[in-house]
Amino acid sequence: MIRVGIYGYGNLGKGIECAIRQNADMELAAVFTRRDPSTVSILTPNVPVYASADAVAHKDEIDVLVICGGSATDLPVQTPELAKNFNVIDSFDTHANIPTHFANVDAAAKESGHTALISAGWDPGMFSLNRLYANCILPNGNDYTFWGKGVSQGHSDAIRRVKGVKNGKQYTIPVPEALDAVRAGQNPELTTRQKHTRECFVVAEEGADLAQIEHDIKTMPNYFADYDTTIHFITEEELIRDHSGIPHGGFVFRSGKTGWDNEDNVIIEYSLKLDSNPSFTASVIAAYARAVARLASEGVSGCKTVFDVAPSYLSPLSGEELRAHLL
């Protein structure tokens, strides 16, 4: 049994707990929280909840620690620090800062002799893997990544900061014509506006100026100004009833050429349709936690990413079973 610890019990931490339940070779050993542990009740019976400050005292009870903090300020500190005492995995998703995060985690894990894996999930994660495989197979081609339809937490937060807005949710939606053009092998050059639209469901405060809210959202730099944005004003009840989920997904394409004179077209498409973004991210992390446990048992130390892990390490099945049933 692989004994998994969860460090941080929000949406992602709960998702890890659910994923462990689906994997017969894993068990939840402990949850660590920054809150008062006595106030945190988890789904799994008979599993202790500890204060995160006490984590190191429990290091011998944990084979892999899943760190469920945020990428902005939590993980850059937590993952290198915890790699001093644990085999660790995180879902660090600030693409531009991955090299720095990797270097910090790698140094800590190598020094302590632990195995670490960063940036597991779907983007970075499964989408990255699909970009890599497709680029290696088709050196001559174009990459396209589309996100959605799904809830963007960052854009939903941005809406809620607008004056007169009580609550809101934002969906990122790929433009169907852009998907069709890529699928047809047209290799289009797409602007930001041509790739995605943004749809907002907004609960206004009583007496707020709706036209002003609409203007403030649509012209917000970085978040909305470069997109075609639609705004629907709804009631708080409607928001709770119809928009409480956290669905997401997306598409990764490689549109490439084969043949002596590049005469043959290839379209590789990978897509995800997820009712729950954090649950799926957690399911990917659980599979890679198995790989981390195996690498650690082989004495591998330092930081890895999904690029460095042979696919068979994600599976509880033997090489013989995999070749007989999945190859």
Add this chain to the structure above:
Amino acid sequence: MIRVGIYGYGNLGKGIECAIRQNADMELAAVFTRRDPSTVSILTPNVPVYASADAVAHKDEIDVLVICGGSATDLPVQTPELAKNFNVIDSFDTHANIPTHFANVDAAAKESGHTALISAGWDPGMFSLNRLYANCILPNGNDYTFWGKGVSQGHSDAIRRVKGVKNGKQYTIPVPEALDAVRAGQNPELTTRQKHTRECFVVAEEGADLAQIEHDIKTMPNYFADYDTTIHFITEEELIRDHSGIPHGGFVFRSGKTGWDNEDNVIIEYSLKLDSNPSFTASVIAAYARAVARLASEGVSGCKTVFDVAPSYLSPLSGEELRAHLL
């Protein structure tokens, strides 16, 4: 530079030659043929063509030998035999016989200290990888694989053996309603007939009994009897004009559940749309040939499959470059 040899110069061998041209770190070192080498002209200038019987004499000129024989009778003999003197890769695709082939190649490669990789391509190959990744991420779910629209060589051959048939081509086509049901998360149980249809373009001999041909094809056991089959009689000119290509492709789905009570649906879909089946298979093999060369340079011996190779081994880029640009 990775010096690649091609053993067998048919459609797949030519595809390997084209793929090498797209990869700046690879060069074609030699082609080996069972035909009289003086009768074989290849596309790449200044590359020798040798008799396959003389291959071993050239072993020091080759880093990886790509074996392009057929799975029925060629590869079971060729791959273990050549693994005695070369690092080898093949596209062995008789799924049921993979365990035996693996064992034979593994024994030969381990004894000689070479690296071998079998069953590279798209199915087995990229489709297998997608089945494995998706199964590891979603232990709770159903797999669906659809093939096409594309030319089935085996079914085209079967048509041509029917009395009164001069020539013919068969397309395997996924049933759109079945794809839609899977995409919608309905987890349908599909019969053979519900998954694929078969479309045949047949050139009849002069004076042949068309009704009899149609009957003989549609009732042919294993090949057509379990499918809805459509037959079009066309002229030889039309066949050559409209059906000379070897397109193929297909879809791999995993329809699974996440969440504490399996309350959240996930659909993972991977698809390929290929103008040329052998060119794409060759492009996958070329990427894995790079991995074989690297594994060999690390002293790894024995037989591997796509399941055993970390994705980064397929790329000419460094770990730093991959993390910075593709993760």
